[in-house]
Amino acid sequence: MLPFRDPSATLSGMIKILETSQKISDSSKNRTEAAYQKVLTRQDLGFHQMPDRLDLWTASQNLGRQLADSYDNMVVVGIGGSSLGPRALYEVLQNPKSKQKLYFCDNVDGVEFSRLWDQLSDLKKTIWVLISKSGSTIETLVSADFIHQIYQQKNQQASMVVVSETKSSPMMDWAKQQSVPTLEIPVDVGGRFSVFTAVGMLPMAFLGFPPEKFRQGALWARGQKSLISELSAHFLTSFDRGEWISFFWYYSSLFQNFGRWQQQLWAESLAKTLDREGKAAARVSTPMWAIGSSDQHSLLQQVMDGAKDKFVVFARFGEIESQSQKLLKTQFPFQDFFVGHSMGELISAQAQGTCKALIEQKVSTLTLHVQDLSPECLGAQMMLWQLVVATVGESLDINAFDQPGVELGKRLARAILKS
C-alpha cells in the first residue's frame, strides 16, 4: 500500500491564472461553481474519485516495477483514451538516456506497425500492454492478433499484460484463459478520463515514475474549486462571445501529445447533439493546440489576422522560463543585446509579446502559469482539465461521458469488412 500523503505546501500554486483579457461575470462564476460541486458529488463518476482509490495506484506501481526488472521495452497497444494519456506523459518525462523505453501501437497503419518492429531491439525484452476499456476495441484486438502471429512465425511467445474493465469481454476472457496478468480500469471511469488508472500509471511506474506523484498532483487539482470554476466560466463566456475555437497554446515543445490528449478530452466530451433533457444541445468550441515559440511562425498569423472566433489559452512553464544558462558571447553582432540572457528569458519574452499582440488585436486570451514539468504538476494539469471539461459539460446540462457520434462510423466499417 502506498503511504497516503496530503498535497504538501510545495504543491501550492502549481497552476495559476496570470492574465485574462476578458472579464467573467459573478453569475457565470456562480453557475460553474455549482456545476463543479455537482460533478464532485456525482457518485456515478469515477474519475474524480481516483485519488482515493489507493489500491489501484498500488497495483500499477507494483506491476510496473516488477515488469521493469524483466523488460526494457513496453509497447502500449491501445487507441484514443488508451494511448493519448501515456503518450502525453511520456513526451514530457522521457529521458533519452534511460534503458526503459515506451512505444505505442495506436493505429492499424501497417507501415507504422512494421516500423515499430524495427525499433524493438530485443523481443525477449519487450512487454506488450493491451489496453481497452471495453475489451472489444477492434483496432486493439486486431493489433494483438498480428503481434501473436509475428511471434508465432519466430517461434516465440509474446509477453502481455491486459488493462481493461474486469467484466467479461473478448480481451478479458482471453486474458483469464491464458493467465495473462490484468489491471483494472474501473467501470465508472471513461476511456478519455482514464489516465490516472493503470492506463497511464502502469507505463509510468515501468519507467520509474511513482504513480503516487501523479496522484499528489491530481489531489491538489481536485481541491482548486476557485481555479476550476473560473476557468470553466471563461470558456462559457467565450462561447457567449461566439468564439468557436478554443486554442491551447503551450510554451514548451514537449506538450504536443498533451495537446492531443486535451483535444480528445474536450472534443468527445462536449460536442453533443442533445442535452440531458433531449433538447438541442448548446454549441461548444472545437479544441486546437499550438506550441510556442514554434507556432508563432505558423498558426499565429491565423489567430492575429483571421476571424475573431478564437479564445487563446496560453500555458507558460516556470521551469522552462527560469533556465539558467546565460549566453556568454554572440557570433552575430546583430543580437548583442541578447548576451547575458538565457533561452528561458527568450521564450518568456515571446510568450508575453505574443499575448500582448493578440490582446492589441482584440483576440481573447488567458494565461496560465504552470510551475514545472514534474509528475506532480502533470498530474495536476490533467486532473484540472478533466474537471474543467466535466464542469463545462455539467453547466451546459449535457452528458460529457458518452460519445454517441462515433458509433455509426464503426458500424459502417464493420459492415464493409463483413461484406
Next chain:
Amino acid sequence: MLPFRDPSATLSGMIKILETSQKISDSSKNRTEAAYQKVLTRQDLGFHQMPDRLDLWTASQNLGRQLADSYDNMVVVGIGGSSLGPRALYEVLQNPKSKQKLYFCDNVDGVEFSRLWDQLSDLKKTIWVLISKSGSTIETLVSADFIHQIYQQKNQQASMVVVSETKSSPMMDWAKQQSVPTLEIPVDVGGRFSVFTAVGMLPMAFLGFPPEKFRQGALWARGQKSLISELSAHFLTSFDRGEWISFFWYYSSLFQNFGRWQQQLWAESLAKTLDREGKAAARVSTPMWAIGSSDQHSLLQQVMDGAKDKFVVFARFGEIESQSQKLLKTQFPFQDFFVGHSMGELISAQAQGTCKALIEQKVSTLTLHVQDLSPECLGAQMMLWQLVVATVGESLDINAFDQPGVELGKRLARAILKS
C-alpha cells in the same frame, strides 16, 4: 547536374479525388482555373518555378551526399517554414534501421534543447544545419550561439552549414567570414513554400533520398490544372457554406508533421486583414489535421455531433490499404470475421465507414486517394497543396505570401528582452 526527366507514366494518378459529398459550380471552377493560371504566370513567385531550377536541386544533392560520408547525425536548426517541411518528410520516410538520423532544434525550449544533446551519440559525427530564410530569425541565431557555447565548453568546434537567402544578413555574413558552406533559399521563395529548396532537400539527400524524386512529384503536381482548380473551388465553396474549419484527415500515422506543415502553409497564407486593394479581406477557414483511425477515437465525435462548421478532406493511401499480410487466426472468437483480412483492409473500411457516417450526418467531405508513401508522391502532395493555397489566395485577391500579423509580437518580445 541531375539528368532532367519528365514525370513518367507511372506517376499518373498519384493523387486523385475519390469522392465529394458536395458539388461545386462551373463558375467557381472557372474562377479557380483562372486564378491557378495567374499563379503559374506570376514571375515574382519562385515556389512553382522550383522544378525548373536544376542547379539548386543538384547543389542540395551534392552537399547532402558529401555530408553523409562524414556525419551520422544532422540537426536542423530552424523554426516554422525552416523545419516543418523536413520534419514532415522525415516522419514519413525515416528508416529506424538507418545509420543516418535527423534531429530538429526548432524552439527555444531549454529542456527540449538539453534533451537533444543527450540523444546525439557522437558530437564529432554531428552536422548542424542553420536554416533561416531572412538570416536574422532570433530563435535560430540564439540556438546557434548556444550550440557554439556548448562546443566551446568541450573544447570542440561545431560543424555547420547555413541555408539562407544569399543577401547580406547576420547569418550569411557570419558564414562567409567563417568559411561555412552555404546553400541558397531563393529570394522569391517564401519560408513556408521552401520545402523544395535546400530546406527540405539537403536533409533528404543526407538521408539518401535523391532530391530528383521529390522534383518529379512536384513537376507532376504542377501539371494537374484540373485537380488543383477543383480542390481550390471546393474550399471556396465550403467558405460560402460557412465552414470555418478545414479538416485534413490523414489515414496514416505518419502524417502528423505533414499536417503541421500544411497547417502553417494554410494559416499564414490565407488569413489576412486586408485584400490587395486594401479592403477587408474575405474570411477564410482555420486549418486542422487529424489521423485515422486514431482520431476516430478522439476528434470524430466533435465532427459528427458538433456544429456543422467543418469541411473534412480525407486522404487515403493506396500503399497502406493494400498491405498484404493476412490474419491467419484470431485469439478472440469475437472477431472471427476478421480472419483472412489485413490491417490495410481494416484501415480502408474505417476510412470509408467514417466518411459515410459524416455524409449521413450532413458534414461536407472530400476524399483524396494518394498512391503511396514514396518521395515522388510526397513531393506531389506538397506541390499540390502549395498550389491550392496560392490559388485560393489568388481567387480571394489576397497576398498569400506575407505574414503581417506576426511582426507585432516579435517587436513586443524584443522590447521585453531589451528592457
